[in-house]
Amino acid sequence: MNATRWYGLVVTLIAAIAVAWPLTRHPLAGDSFPLSTYPMFATRRKDARLYLEYVIATGPAGARRHVPPELVASPEVMQAIVSVHAAVARGDATGLCQRVAARLAPRGGYRGFDEVQVIAGNHRAIDWFVRGERGTERTLARCPIVRGAP
Amino acid sequence: MRRLLDAWFAPAPAERLAAVRLMLGAFTLVYLATQLPLWFADAQFHAGDFRPLGVVRLLDGPLPRGLRLALPLVTMALAVTFTLGLAHRWLAPVFALTLLFTLSYRNSWGMPFHTENLLVLHALVLAVVPAADAWSVDARGRAAPAAERYGWPLRALAVITVIAYVLAGIAKLRLGGWAWTDGDALREQIAIDNLRKHLMGAPMSPIAATFLEHTWLMHAMAIGTMVVELGAPIALVHRRAALAWSVAAWGFHVGVLALMAIVFPYQLIGLAYAPLVRCERPIAWLIARGRRARLKPAAAAE
Numbered sequence: 001m002n003a004t005r006w007y008g009l010v011v012t013l014i015a016a017i018a019v020a021w022p023l024t025r026h027p028l029a030g031d032s033f034p035l036s037t038y039p040m041f042a043t044r045r046k047d048a049r050l051y052l053e054y055v056i057a058t059g060p061a062g063a064r065r066h067v068p069p070e071l072v073a074s075p076e077v078m079q080a081i082v083s084v085h086a087a088v089a090r091g092d093a094t095g096l097c098q099r100v101a102a103r104l105a106p107r108g109g110y111r112g113f114d115e116v117q118v119i120a121g122n123h124r125a126i127d128w129f130v131r132g133e134r135g136t137e138r139t140l141a142r143c144p145i146v147r148g149a150p
Numbered sequence: 151m152r153r154l155l156d157a158w159f160a161p162a163p164a165e166r167l168a169a170v171r172l173m174l175g176a177f178t179l180v181y182l183a184t185q186l187p188l189w190f191a192d193a194q195f196h197a198g199d200f201r202p203l204g205v206v207r208l209l210d211g212p213l214p215r216g217l218r219l220a221l222p223l224v225t226m227a228l229a230v231t232f233t234l235g236l237a238h239r240w241l242a243p244v245f246a247l248t249l250l251f252t253l254s255y256r257n258s259w260g261m262p263f264h265t266e267n268l269l270v271l272h273a274l275v276l277a278v279v280p281a282a283d284a285w286s287v288d289a290r291g292r293a294a295p296a297a298e299r300y301g302w303p304l305r306a307l308a309v310i311t312v313i314a315y316v317l318a319g320i321a322k323l324r325l326g327g328w329a330w331t332d333g334d335a336l337r338e339q340i341a342i343d344n345l346r347k348h349l350m351g352a353p354m355s356p357i358a359a360t361f362l363e364h365t366w367l368m369h370a371m372a373i374g375t376m377v378v379e380l381g382a383p384i385a386l387v388h389r390r391a392a393l394a395w396s397v398a399a400w401g402f403h404v405g406v407l408a409l410m411a412i413v414f415p416y417q418l419i420g421l422a423y424a425p426l427v428r429c430e431r432p433i434a435w436l437i438a439r440g441r442r443a444r445l446k447p448a449a450a451a452e
Binding site for chain 2: 001004005008011012015016019020022023027028031032033034035036037038039040041042043044045046048050052054055065066067068069070071072073074075076077078079080081082083086087090121123125126128129130
């Protein structure tokens, strides 16, 4: 075998073994980057139950809007979810609420809203979409959207 | 064994490997540019959320803001040299390692994205192979003849793609067994993902609710997913099988986009499957077309 072939074999084997290496780990606990176990969509979620903390803006006459991730923490939904959960877990729900309220205050699109709430929701996702059934919600923090004098 | 080795080291045109380099480099540049707002979103990089992954585990804690903002910018600059094929032997490894660190850092904030793994893994291989012997500054217009040193890197890239899909299938089997193919797990995942997006105020799939009502559709999609993932090695057997599998895998990602609004850009653009097909042809066609367009005015002037 010539040098090209030896080099090709070594590089290919290193790459293949490295990419397959996560097989030696648990699919969920052993996930990493860029060597991944690729566990996405693999697990059962009993009753499609979803516990989630999220942020909403509310206003008079029952107006309600879910605040988008980029105004909560990050343009990435999943990273925003992690940030909200981490804030709640460290007892900073009120701080998060106030930070989001401050971001909404100057935004024209939120003129009709006067309060921000951090919510802990418990929903069954399939029931939500197929039967239109909402689960339960608990308010963890609420704070006003304070706008400056005109 | 000898036949296997000969097949593995079958010659390929330098342009095919160069095409993969060109497309991956350009993709990285555009991808990182579109991700820049994310890097500037300070709220996302709360120190308490730092969960280092991969090479980022070498860090004691989050990077200072300035260094964090420099990461994508430096990687983009290196992506330009990589795309141009400039000093490939020296700069390509630097690009690949920088990309590895940059995207590992981005994935170290509580949620690893499985949309970027293949991009990084392919870049790491391209960095150590002669991917700039054609269509590059290094080549300066010289045409390299087809050779075995351009063939095996394409197959190595293809093997990486194939293993990634097989791992995804094995993860489903390890966590859910063959019962995963009944479609219930997929149905639950689609429902949860869309509800999560809705509750977080993000765009969700406009058609997911309709699909969730039909369990037989979920069953069929779960079987299809498993066939694509566990059947990936067929792409290494024959060129036509590779093309058929690439189309099926691409369709799988279109389905994920349609039902969960999750974008796998590297796969959806087709770059993950480029090493499996004659990917140099569209670029060669564009170059030839460009040359003809340049020659026409000259001919008209004569």
